[in-house]
Amino acid sequence: MSRLLVVVPGETVRHPDDDPDPAFWTSSHRVEPGRSIGAGSGASGALRLRSAIMPSPANLFALVVFSITGFAVFRWAAKQAYWRSAAIGVALMIYPYFVDRTWLLYAIGLGLCAALHFFRD
Structure with a gap:
């Protein structure tokens, strides 16, 4: 199955080294530990990258x-x-x-x- 990155509002980005599937992450997905993506402050303005499964x-x-x-x-x-x-x-x-x-x-x-x-x- 293929994986797709989905951006979900209100959560922070997980570091790629914490992911059990390191082959999933490429250089374009690398983020500094604890760093958020998006505008705003706190959890409300942060975005999290999540993997979703594509339809078969x-x-x-x-x-x-x-x-x-x-x-x-x-x-x-x-x-x-x-x-x-x-x-x-x-x-x-x-x-x-x-x-x-x-x-x-x-x-x-x-x-x-x-x-x-x-x-x-």
Whole structure:
């Protein structure tokens, strides 16, 4: 998995030598011990660098497939004035952005596709 640096307001920067994964830090991430990034004084103005995990390829694939399917369903249903199917299309487009577990992403997507089949107008 890839790592991404995320800046979080209100916390101080951790020194790279304290990180258990020193290969993660490069020269561009090196910071002096105890030094804060950002304006302001105290904890309220400081920023902290954190590592976050990027989505897996399976998550990205599901996001693209279900979003494109939802868009196509929405366009078709809106032209035909099938509002129940259009609502399911909107749900297919939006839900992948709020679900991070792969199995749940596929389960909800397949469930919405099944709902589209059973609840068609």
